Amino acid sequence: MHTFLLSKIEVGSHFYVNFNESAHLHGETIFVSSVVVALISLLLIVGTSNLKRVPEGLQNVLEVIYELVKGIAFTQLGPSFYAQFLPFVATVFLFVLGSNWAGALIPWKLIEIPQGELGAPTNDINTTACLAILTSVTYFFAGFKIKGLGYFGRYIKPSVFLLPINIIEDFTKPLSLNFRLFGNIVADELTVSVLCSLVPILIPVPIMVLGLFASSIQALIFSTLAAAYIAEVIE
Amino acid sequence: MVDSLVAAASVIGAAVAVGFAGIGPGIGQGNAAGQAVEGIARQPEAEGKIRGTLLLSFAFMEALTIYGLVVALSLLFANPFVG
Numbered sequence: 001m002h003t004f005l006l007s008k009i010e011v012g013s014h015f016y017v018n019f020n021e022s023a024h025l026h027g028e029t030i031f032v033s034s035v036v037v038a039l040i041s042l043l044l045i046v047g048t049s050n051l052k053r054v055p056e057g058l059q060n061v062l063e064v065i066y067e068l069v070k071g072i073a074f075t076q077l078g079p080s081f082y083a084q085f086l087p088f089v090a091t092v093f094l095f096v097l098g099s100n101w102a103g104a105l106i107p108w109k110l111i112e113i114p115q116g117e118l119g120a121p122t123n124d125i126n127t128t129a130c131l132a133i134l135t136s137v138t139y140f141f142a143g144f145k146i147k148g149l150g151y152f153g154r155y156i157k158p159s160v161f162l163l164p165i166n167i168i169e170d171f172t173k174p175l176s177l178n179f180r181l182f183g184n185i186v187a188d189e190l191t192v193s194v195l196c197s198l199v200p201i202l203i204p205v206p207i208m209v210l211g212l213f214a215s216s217i218q219a220l221i222f223s224t225l226a227a228a229y230i231a232e233v234i235e
Numbered sequence: 236m237v238d239s240l241v242a243a244a245s246v247i248g249a250a251v252a253v254g255f256a257g258i259g260p261g262i263g264q265g266n267a268a269g270q271a272v273e274g275i276a277r278q279p280e281a282e283g284k285i286r287g288t289l290l291l292s293f294a295f296m297e298a299l300t301i302y303g304l305v306v307a308l309s310l311l312f313a314n315p316f317v318g
Binding site for chain 2: 010011179182184214221
């Protein structure tokens with residue numbers, strides 16, 4: 001197919017790293033998400049290495065973040081279950097927030113790669129699909145662990161004829177989680193790049209700030225929904 | 236010939252997808268914002284809580300527009316119908 005581009009904007013082009021003949025990796029997504037994971041781990045390890053009773057500096061920041069994710073898990077899951085699922089919710093929140101902000105805050109344009117460009121890992125649908133499927137697996141696991149086989153009773157509540165809808169819901173939940181995050185990040189980066197190709201100086205900055213705000217809200221929503229889906233099956 | 240027809244239809248489809256997807260959430264967000272302003276006017280001390288809930292529900296409504304955008308983007312950049 002001959003592509004005809006009005007401006008130099010491409011969506012969905014990746015730097016393919018061939019793993020073997022049938023499998024390839026998206027190099028830029030894996031690189032940026034490893035950087036994000038490394039940065040977050042470094043921040044957490046350095047911040048919690050020297051805990052004091054009266055917090056100062058980095059420990060203050062980390063305590064605020066902890067209170068935030070604990071609040072998300074606590075309001076959805078309640079006092080008796082939140083501690084079990086706090087690690088998952090917190091991991092999802094930090095990774096999504098880190099990836100969204102890494103795409104906007106780190107000047108990746110300075111690094112040239114042969115194909116595609118470096119950006120937020122969440123603008124690749126594989127990353128968000130993986131996060132959404134992890135959420136699904138977690139709530140299945142939570143349901144089985146806490147309710148045993150009684151978990152399947154959920155499918156015929158409140159009435160038997162809702163069975164198909166309940167089964168479809170298991171598929172639409174990860175799908176909507178996936179598209180929500182992916183679409184928001186792609187829309188954000190696309191808006192910024194369209195504006196940059198029109199007016200390269202100063203005009204895109206407010207949109208970039210709006211994008212930072214929107215992507216932090218998306219991280220909040222993703223983790224809130226993950227916690228809410230878990231809460232739904234264990235209540 | 237068939238290819239250019241598919242391309243033209245895809246571009247129109249993408250525009251229609253984004254355009255119509257914007258209508259519903261626009262009305263919804265307007266409603267929500269209006270109700271939130273009313274709530275703040277009646278009870279100014281609850282502003283923080285109202286704002287938080289409003290932003291969260293805005294993001295949910297925006298997701299619907301974003302679905303339209305995803306359809307439009309896949310029609311434009313990853314069209315499954317072009318051979």
